[in-house]
Amino acid sequence: xxxxxxxxxxxxxxxxxxxxxxxxxxxxxxxxxxxxxxxxxxxxxxx
Amino acid sequence: xxxxxxxxxxxxxxxxxxxxxxxxxxxxxxxxxxxxxxxxxxxxxxxxxxxxxxxxxxxxxxxxxxxxxxxxxxxxxxxxxxxxxxxxxxxxxxxxxxxxxxxxxxxxxxxxxxxxxxxxxxxxxxxxxxxxxxxxxxxxxxxxxxxxxxxxxxxxxxxxxxxxxxxxxxxxxxxxxxxxxxxxxxxxxxxxxxxxxxxxxxxxxxxxxxxxxxxxxxxxxxxxxxxxxxxxxxxxxxxxxxxxxxxxxxxxxxxxxxxxxxxxxxxxxxxxxxxxxxxxxxxxxxxxxxxxxxxxxxxxxxxxxxxxxxxxxxxxxxxxxxxxxxxxxxxxxxxxxxxxxxxxxxxxxxxxxxxxxxxxxxxxxxxxxxxxxxxxxxxxxxxxxxxxxxxx
Amino acid sequence: xxxxxxxxxxxxxxxxxxxxxxxxxxxxxxxxxxxxxxxxxxxxxxxxxxxxxxxxxxxxxxxxxxxxxxxxxxxxxxxxxxxxxxxxxxxxxxxxxxxxxxxxxxxxxxxxxxxxxxxxxxxxxxxxxxxxxxxxxxxxxxxxxxxxxxxxxxxxxxxxxxxxxxxxxxxxxxxxxxxxxxxxxxxxxxxxxxxxxxxxxxxxxxxxxxxxxxxxxxxxxxxxxxxxxxxxxxxxxxxxxxxxxxxxxxxxxxxxxxxxxxxxxxxxxxxxxxxxxxxxxxxxxxxxxxxxxxxxxxxxxxxxxxxxxxxxxxxxxxxxxxxxxxxxxxxxxxxxxxxxxxxxxxxxxxxxxxxxxxxxxxxxxxxxxxxxxxxxxxxx
Numbered sequence: 001x002x003x004x005x006x007x008x009x010x011x012x013x014x015x016x017x018x019x020x021x022x023x024x025x026x027x028x029x030x031x032x033x034x035x036x037x038x039x040x041x042x043x044x045x046x047x
Numbered sequence: 048x049x050x051x052x053x054x055x056x057x058x059x060x061x062x063x064x065x066x067x068x069x070x071x072x073x074x075x076x077x078x079x080x081x082x083x084x085x086x087x088x089x090x091x092x093x094x095x096x097x098x099x100x101x102x103x104x105x106x107x108x109x110x111x112x113x114x115x116x117x118x119x120x121x122x123x124x125x126x127x128x129x130x131x132x133x134x135x136x137x138x139x140x141x142x143x144x145x146x147x148x149x150x151x152x153x154x155x156x157x158x159x160x161x162x163x164x165x166x167x168x169x170x171x172x173x174x175x176x177x178x179x180x181x182x183x184x185x186x187x188x189x190x191x192x193x194x195x196x197x198x199x200x201x202x203x204x205x206x207x208x209x210x211x212x213x214x215x216x217x218x219x220x221x222x223x224x225x226x227x228x229x230x231x232x233x234x235x236x237x238x239x240x241x242x243x244x245x246x247x248x249x250x251x252x253x254x255x256x257x258x259x260x261x262x263x264x265x266x267x268x269x270x271x272x273x274x275x276x277x278x279x280x281x282x283x284x285x286x287x288x289x290x291x292x293x294x295x296x297x298x299x300x301x302x303x304x305x306x307x308x309x310x311x312x313x314x315x316x317x318x319x320x321x322x323x324x325x326x327x328x329x330x331x332x333x334x335x336x337x338x339x340x341x342x343x344x345x346x347x348x349x350x351x352x353x354x355x356x357x358x359x360x361x362x363x364x365x366x367x368x369x370x371x372x373x374x375x376x377x378x379x380x381x382x383x384x385x386x387x388x389x390x391x392x393x394x395x396x397x398x399x400x401x402x403x404x405x406x407x408x409x410x411x412x413x414x415x416x417x418x419x420x421x422x423x424x425x426x427x428x429x430x431x432x433x434x435x436x437x438x439x
Numbered sequence: 440x441x442x443x444x445x446x447x448x449x450x451x452x453x454x455x456x457x458x459x460x461x462x463x464x465x466x467x468x469x470x471x472x473x474x475x476x477x478x479x480x481x482x483x484x485x486x487x488x489x490x491x492x493x494x495x496x497x498x499x500x501x502x503x504x505x506x507x508x509x510x511x512x513x514x515x516x517x518x519x520x521x522x523x524x525x526x527x528x529x530x531x532x533x534x535x536x537x538x539x540x541x542x543x544x545x546x547x548x549x550x551x552x553x554x555x556x557x558x559x560x561x562x563x564x565x566x567x568x569x570x571x572x573x574x575x576x577x578x579x580x581x582x583x584x585x586x587x588x589x590x591x592x593x594x595x596x597x598x599x600x601x602x603x604x605x606x607x608x609x610x611x612x613x614x615x616x617x618x619x620x621x622x623x624x625x626x627x628x629x630x631x632x633x634x635x636x637x638x639x640x641x642x643x644x645x646x647x648x649x650x651x652x653x654x655x656x657x658x659x660x661x662x663x664x665x666x667x668x669x670x671x672x673x674x675x676x677x678x679x680x681x682x683x684x685x686x687x688x689x690x691x692x693x694x695x696x697x698x699x700x701x702x703x704x705x706x707x708x709x710x711x712x713x714x715x716x717x718x719x720x721x722x723x724x725x726x727x728x729x730x731x732x733x734x735x736x737x738x739x740x741x742x743x744x745x746x747x748x749x750x751x752x753x754x755x756x757x758x759x760x761x762x763x764x765x766x767x768x769x770x771x772x773x774x775x776x777x778x779x780x781x782x783x784x785x786x787x788x789x790x791x792x793x794x795x796x797x798x799x800x801x802x803x804x805x806x807x808x809x810x811x812x813x814x815x816x817x818x819x
Contacts, residue, residue, distance in 0.1 A: 014054040018061025024625055025066045028632040033268050035640045051613070225440040226489060232449040234440040235485075257452040 070267060077270045081277070085111075089280040092131070093122040093145040100195035102266070103273035105146070105163050112166070114141040114437070117156055118174035120149040121367065121420040125315075128299055128426040136288045138434035141170060150189025152179045153344055154219055155198075157351035161208050161216075162201035165359040170437045172363040174429075175348070177379075177387060178419055180339040185347075190223045196233045197265040200258070203240065207357050215350055217241045219343075232261065292431045299423035303413025312372055318417040335378030339387045348391070352398045363436050364395050364402040365429055371409030373418040384409075403432050441488025441549070444589040445631065445676045457482065458683050465612035471685040472580065472603045482585045487549055494548035497531050501558050502582065504528060509565055509573045521566045528558055536758045550588045552755060556715055557582045561596055563719055569597055577603065586680035590673060592691045592711035599686060607685055620682025623675045631672025638665045650817055659811040666810055667695065670709070689714075696806070699798040701769070701776040704806055712752070721748040742777055746770035756813075765812040772805055 081103070091098060091108065098104035108115055116122070116130055122145050123129075134143035147156070156173065165171070179185075199220065203213055217240035224234035236258055239250045306315040314323065323330075355362050366388050374384065388406055395402045408414040408425065416422025421429060442450045457478050464471050487494045508524040531546050532555040538545040561578065564570045577600050587594065607616065643661040647654050674691035681688035689711050698704035705713040725737075725744040734740040746767070753766015779785050788794055811817065 014058045015061060018058035019065060021058060021062035021625075022065035022069070024629055025062060026069055028628060029066070029070065029264065031633045031636050031640075032264065033271050035636050221440075231440055231442050231488075232447060235442070235449070238440070253456065254449075254452070257449060261448065 074267055074270065077267075077274050080274055081270065084274070084277040087277055087280075088142065088283055088285055089277060090131075090283055091142070091144040093118070093147050095276070097269075097272040097276050098144075099146050099148070099151075100193070100198070101269040101273060102162065102197050102201055103269050104276070105144070105159070107273075108144040109163060109166055109169055112141060112168060112170075113144045114139060115144050115146060115169070115171040116173075116433075117159075117171065117362075118145070118147045119151055119176060119179075121174055121176065122147055124416055124420045124422060124426060126416050126423045126426060127302065128295070128423050128430070130426060130430060133288070133290065133426065133430035134434075135286075136290045136430075136434055138438040139170075140287045141437075142285070148193060150186055151193040152185055153347035153351040154185070154216065154223075155190065155193055155195070157347065157354040158202045158216055159195070159198050160351070160358050160360055161205055161212070161354040162198040163358070164205075164207075165361075167359065169360060170363075171360055172365060172433050172436075174365045174367050174421075175391060176367045176419060177339070177369050177374075177384060179344045180342040180387060181334070181337055183341070184343045185223065187223055187226060191230055194220075194224065194230060194233070196230070197262070197269055199233060199237075200262045200265065204262070205358075208354070209357075212350060212353060212357075214241055215346075219347065232258075292427070295427050296424060299427050300413055303416070303423040306416070307413070312370065312418070313412040313415070314370065314373075314417040315422075323418075330377055332376075332378035334374075337379060337383070339379075339383060340390055345390070349394060352394060352400070355400070356398055362400055363433060364391070364400060365433075366391050366402055366404055366406075367419075367421060367425075368405045368409045370415045370418040381409075401436065403429065403436075405429070441490075442485045444486050444549075445627070445673050451628070451676075453482070453485065454680060458680065461684050462617060465607060465616060465683070465685060466609050468606060468609040468612070470604070470606045475584075475603075475684045476576065476580050479580075479583060479585050483583060483588070486585070486588065490548040493546055497546045497548065497551070498554060498583070501528055501531065501554075502579065505558060505561055505578070506573060506575075508562060509570075512565055521562070524562055525559060528562060529555070531555070532755075536754075540758050550590065553587070553589070553591050553593060554582060556591075556593045556712075557596075560593075560715070560719065564596060574600070584681070584686070586677045586684065586686075587688060590670075590677070591709075592674055592678060592689050593715050594686070594688055594711070602686055605685070612685070616682045616685060616687070620679040623679030623682065625679075627672045627675030627677075627679060629672070630668045630675060635665055635668035635672055638668065648816075655811065655817065658814070658816050659807045662814045662816065663807040663810040666814075667692070696803055697799060698802050698806070699795060700780060700802055701772040701805060702780065704802065705769075705773070708806075716748050716752055720751060721745070724748065738777070738781065742774035745773035745777065749773060759815065759818075761812055761815040761818045765809060768809050768812055772809065 085107070091104070091113070093099065095104075105115075114134060116134075130143060130145060135141055146159075153175075199216075202208065202216065217237040220237035221234060221241050224230045224237060235250075236254075239247045239254070241247070303313070307313050309316045310319040310323070312319065312323070354360075368384065368388065371381070375381065385406060388404060392402055392404065405414075405425070405428070408428070411424065413423045414421070414425040414428070416425070442453065444450055461471050461474055461478075464474055483494070484491060504524065504527055508520065511520050512524075532552055534545060535547040535551055538547065561570065561582075578596075580603060581594070581596050581599050584594070584599075638661060643658070643665050646658050646661060671692040678688045678690055691710050691712075693707045693710065695704060695708040698707050721744045724747050725740045728734040728740040728743060729737060734743060747770070749770030750763070750766040752769070753762045753764070756762040756765070788798075
């Protein structure tokens with residue numbers, strides 16, 4: 001079902017695709033604005 | 048094929064435009080909210096990271112003409128005469144903004160001054176400790192925890208600062224920010240700006256869009272954090288204390304006497320129990336080899352003075368001496384200490400700034416509350432001198 | 440000073456710039472391998488940071504040992520050469536894990552644990568006769584392939600080697616590599632820089648470190664979700680980057696919380712790791728147990744195999760109490776799953792309506808408890 005939706009939105013309309021991309025960028029940036037220093041990802045805790 | 052590429056590039060372009068548009072609108076909204084909060088009076092403590100490692104709240108203090116007191120751990124001295132209780136007073140009635148924590152020394156303070164131009168009537172004082180000159184160089188971890196990426200970038204964007212100073216600061220940071228830690232991006236930037244060889248110039252151009260973007264994001268984040276702080280902080284009354292210095296001095300002596308009962312060094316009891324009594328024998332003369340004037344801190348201090356000159360600060364420098372009995376025992380003789388104070392005073396007057404010398408009080412009981420931090424009589428004495436200096 | 444792979448925006452920007460020529464090469468239908476190898480040099484330099492010298496020394500020596508082993512084994516197919524080489528090459532990772540316990544870092548470099556998997560795999564494949572030629576360039580590229588250097592996924596040489604030497608036609612590159620790769624990177628970014636960070640900032644980091652039943656339960660849920668988004672996000676970005684370089688790295692996660700039992704879970708979580716352990720440890724252990732008549736019935740051999748394999752996996756994470764317990768726990772859960780699936784009760788339950796959702800809910804809690812052990816929250 002997700003495939004169908006993403007296919008229809010993303011393949012056909014470059015404006016919509018641009019907006020979706022913008023939404024992703026903004027979500028990541030707004031998360032960045034909220035986070036404080038000192039939170040290290042697990043993945044990098046060990047060698 | 049070409050159509051496809053154009054369509055993808057078109058999407059990317061739209062994405063970038065929309066993102067930048069939304070962020071600009073948000074920044075504008077934050078500006079409006081901050082303007083509404085401009086006159087809210089709040090406590091500006093040291094140890095407030097949003098303030099001390101940011102830009103907006105410090106700029107706000109400069110704009111509003113607050114009294115800015117820069118220092119390190121002595122700002123948190125556990126005595127009632129702590130500056131937060133002495134200021135504002137009838138001689139210096141400006142609200143106080145205390146800035147700094149342990150290990151924030153000349154280099155980071157210099158960068159901070161370089162990042163934030165003073166106004167013509169900015170009143171700033173700074174406490175310098177002898178401990179900064181121990182050990183040859185600053186502690187890396189301490190520096191990293193006090194490091195402010197946004198102040199560093201703002202400093203680097205300040206055209207009034209000569210390239211040598213920027214390279215000096217960058218070279219120092221490249222060394223101090225290295226190793227494990229979360230300051231990788233800033234450390235790389237510092238490395239690239241330490242000198243002008245081919246690799247650095249190339250690296251700088253390639254990474255320029257990234258660091259500009261990051262700087263703008265950091266500015267936005269700083270505004271947002273400042274907004275949250277001002278919005279949520281308790282509004283305080285503006286209370287100007289009326290201090291009779293003489294009377295306060297007698298009170299201070301009495302308080303000190305009460306707290307220092309279990310030792311002959313005149314340090315408060317808990318401090319003696321926790322830090323001194325166990326290792327007392329080992330400490331004898333263990334610092335006799337320290338060469339205070341060989342420390343990198345001396346170059347950092349000169350850098351700091353240069354930044355003060357360039358950005359229009361006229362700092363009142365307070366040279367904190369130390370608990371004389373303790374440091375004599377540790378092997379840092381009066382001679383060594385006086386040489387440091389003389390050097391500091393010479394460099395400071397050469398730049399046209401005033402200072403307060405406290406060497407006469409190294410053996411004054413209750414001037415210090417422990418071996419290195421201003422105490423009951425000390426903070427009162429310093430507070431009185433600051434008030435009189437700026438009051439005239 | 441080092442950059443954290445997929446961990447900060449600087450890494451993403453640098454990778455983005457460095458991948459542009461790869462995209463151009465791919466669209467033009469050219470082989471990307473040589474560009475990939477050349478660009479590995481600055482990338483590994485930035486990622487390794489201060490430990491670069493350990494990387495060059497230790498990894499270099501291990502590849503040398505591998506080469507010597509290859510020559511020696513082709514001449515004399517002696518099982519002692521095989522086991523000896525394996526032991527020798529396991530040594531650096533053991534050293535690193537022991538050093539972590541006493542808090543001194545010795546030979547460690549970024550991704551040494553995963554580097555181990557790639558090298559050990561090569562030893563085993565040479566022993567099994569699947570690798571006929573020692574192509575140094577390909578082997579180096581495989582063991583140091585930078586998108587997956589810090590935390591996987593773990594690829595297979597037999598799959599990697601022909602693919603990296605292929606020149607993919609431009610149209611295929613765009614539709615089968617570039618587009619899916621870019622999508623994975625974007626999804627990975629949302630998982631890691633959005634969901635994981637939000638869970639950490641607003642939930643996980645606010646849970647008290649004083650261990651009580653209530654706090655442990657809460658931490659269990661928070662950590663499990665956090666770990667998934669963080670690790671799956673990282674893996675997606677790694678796989679996506681691989682795709683853009685013309686390598687279809689295997690996916691590491693496939694909707695793990697839809698698992699109805701622990702066997703299914705390990706087919707959906709850290710897939711490349713469980714497949715590696717499955718192929719190179721589990722199946723050989725089971726075969727050995729049965730061949731040497733240590734265990735008579737296959738089902739017992741399988742369950743013993745689970746315990747041994749998962750315990751080893753726990754050890755591989757580190758030599759701490761909680762990693763060992765985690766390994767034992769996962770082994771036990773797999774063995775119990777196996778018993779359950781072969782039981783009559785299972786056959787009747789599976790016919791009931793709502794079985795999928797009930798089993799998923801129960802399985803999620805089994806998974807989450809394992810993650811709670813893994814996090815070390817109860818021990819540190």
